Structure formats: structure tokens, C-alpha cells
Amino acid sequence: MRGKFQPQAVKLHYHGIAFNTKQEVHEISDAWLISADIIGMYSDDGLVFYETNRLEKKSDGYHLYENNYPRFFMVDTSKVDADLRKIDVSELANISFTDFVRIGFKLGRENYGEI
Template sequence: MTEKYSPTKVKLHWHGVAFDTGLPMHEVSEAWLMSPDIIGKYVGDDELAFYEVERLEKKNNVFHLYEDNHPRFFMVGTSKLGEDLSKIDFPELANMSFMDFIRIGFSLEREDSR
């Protein structure tokens, strides 16, 4: 039996450049350390993003994502299902199999098409 992982709420600092002004930007958001190697966070109301921890910099128990390093990520989202995606519980998601995650996507789409 696989031991369940206890996700931890963390801060994710994004460092980049504003696309309209070209000036440096720094954004802080809440995220979840979902496993020792994956961080997940909401991106607006309609997307979830997952980042590899090894591609982020860790300082004082805070993770930093530098836009110029282009860390690998995986994003799930659609504006059509946005309201439902914001209800996904990251701690619960951390212990799901990939197939369970896919099933959630299909069930959300069925609910939305009614």
C-alpha cells in the first residue's frame, strides 16, 4: 500500500517582466507542495498549473519561479469549466491517481453540458 502524502501550503514567488511595460514584476501566490517534487497552484479561476520543484529555487522555505529559467510545467484548464476547476481541492488531488484526475475532468464536462 502506498503511503499518502500530506500536501503543504507554500508561497510561490514569480519573478518576470510585465508584458505591457517591460518592467520587472514580482507576484506572490499561494500554492501546494503536492509531493516532494510537484507544486500545484490555481492560475486565475479557470486553470491549474503544476511545476517541478527541481526547476524552482527555494529560499527560506519559499519557492521562486524565475520566468527567464522557463521551468517545465503542466497546465489544465478551460474557461468553460472555470468555476468548477476552482473547487478542486489540491490536498485531495495530491493522493489521486492520474486516471482519477482524468475522470474528474470528464465529470466536470458532463455537468457543464447539461
């Protein structure tokens, strides 16, 4: 019997070009490896999840190169009317999508009340 995946704190290094200045950008963020092939993290706009198969794994973390067009899935804070920073990303490793949706509804009600 296989045990549940144990999430791991990782660093995600973003390598890209700034939109306005065209200068190279290298940003390092805290993230969670929530399954063998998915990394989750907070961004300014919500929660973002990346598939690791298009990221480069190095000794200092995972490296995301903008020009490699990594696939991602994003839950936009403004779309769910919730403060997604209240979600413990590491806990997402062991919950179902349905549970995730329930969390979003619960956070939305906390912020804006029931309709």
C-alpha cells in the same frame, strides 16, 4: 511501509517581466506542494503544475524565475469546459491520473450537461 505524501500549503513567488510595460513583476500566490517535486496551483486560466527542481526554495516559499524556464503542465479551463477551482489541489497528491480525468469529466457535466 511508506505512508502517503502529505500535501503542504506553500507560497509561490513569480519573478518576471510584464509583457506590455517591460517592468519587473513579483507576484505571490498560494500553492500546494503535492509531492516532493511537484507544486500545483490555480491560475487565471486553470490548474498549473511546476517541477520544483527549477524553482528556488527559500524560507518564504518557492521562487519561480521566468528566465529559468521552469517546466510546467497546465490544464486549461476552456479546454475541459469545467470550473477547475472546484478541485481541491491538495487532494491531487493521492489520486491517480485516471481519477483526475474523471474529475474533469464530472465537472464538465455539472456545467454543461451530458451530451
